[in-house]
Amino acid sequence: MADSYSFVKGGKLKLKGHKDKKHKKHKKRKHDEIDTDTPKPEKGDSEKHGGWWLAKKFDDISxxxxxEMDDMRYLAAQDNGRFKLGPPRDEGEEPDPIEILTAVKVNETKIAIKSGYGKYLSIDPDDGVIGRSEAIGAREQWEPVFQEGRMALNGSNNCFLSYDDDGDIVCNSKKAGESEMLKIRLNANIETDPFANIPVEERGKIKDAEINYVKKFQSYQDRKLKISAEDVSSLKKAKKGGVLHECMLDRREKMKADRYCK
Structure with a gap:
């Protein structure tokens, strides 16, 4: 008897005189068409490191x-003045506070590095790295060496910063091999105004700069600007020589219309 049910067509119960409604075809919505298997765009280098960007030249370091001694692993300060290689960080995670240092430029090629404990990094007699110095001396100076897009940090003993099998930070290799390659990362804002050090009046052509200063200082007795008819080549030379203001003052003095001229 049970086998008889296998021949019965299943489905919705149909009543006599009942008409089937036509089903409208639903258009696919935009979000239905999105392929969930499509990989997301890869994050940039600084995003992977929590916004900490890579220093590519000496002037960047400050x-x-x-x-970063290894992939997503940073030099970490210990409360005993020693340093170890910190644990791996997840993508997008910032360095831990004990991994944040302060770089100070000593001269045009060397820096000093201060730990979060307020002590400068130096090298002990066993070529280990310690942070117990209160001031910057010869042992506290480090030289970043850039070559072919990579970087190593040379210490006062002419060896390069690295770490040993126990994760202790050392400086004992005369040659910069693969294990001596590292990255210095910073979180300072790199979007600086290129004209920040230039007065507003001088942020255009040299002739416009003279007009701007005339507008600023000239007394308008007859409501007309009086600009020097002399060639601007002297202004260009003065700008290169760092005496632009003096040159413009001399030109305005000849016009006899400036209340600030001598």
Whole structure:
């Protein structure tokens, strides 16, 4: 008897005189068409490191600094003045506070590095790295060496910063091999105004700069600007020589219309 049910067509119960409604075809919505298997765009280098960007030249190195010794692993300060290689960080995670250092430029090629405990990094007699110095001396100076897009940090003993099998930070290799390659990362804002050090009046052509200063200082007795008819080549030379203001003052003095001229 049970086998008889296998021949019965299943489905919705149909009543006599009942007409089937036509089903409208639903258009696919936009979000239905999105392929969920499509990989998301890869994050940029600084995003992977929590916004900490990579120093590519000596002038970049200043202020808050993290030294990436291995992939997503940073040099970390210990409360005993020693340093170890910190644990791996997840993608998008910032360095831990004990991994944040302060870089100070000593001269045009060397820096000093201060730990979060307020002590400068130096090298002990066993070529280990310690942070117990209160001031910057010869042992506290480090030289970032850039070559072919990579970087190593040379210490006062002419060896390069690295770490040993136990994760202790050392400086004992005369040659910069693969294990001596590292990255210095910073979190300072790199979006600086290129005209920040230039007065507003001088942010155009040299002739416009003279007009701007005339507008600023000239007394308008007859409501007309009096601009020097002399060639601007002298102004260009003065700008290169760092005496632009003096040159413009001399030109305005000849016009006899400036209340600030001598």
């Amino acid at each position: 202020g808050n600094t993290a030294i």
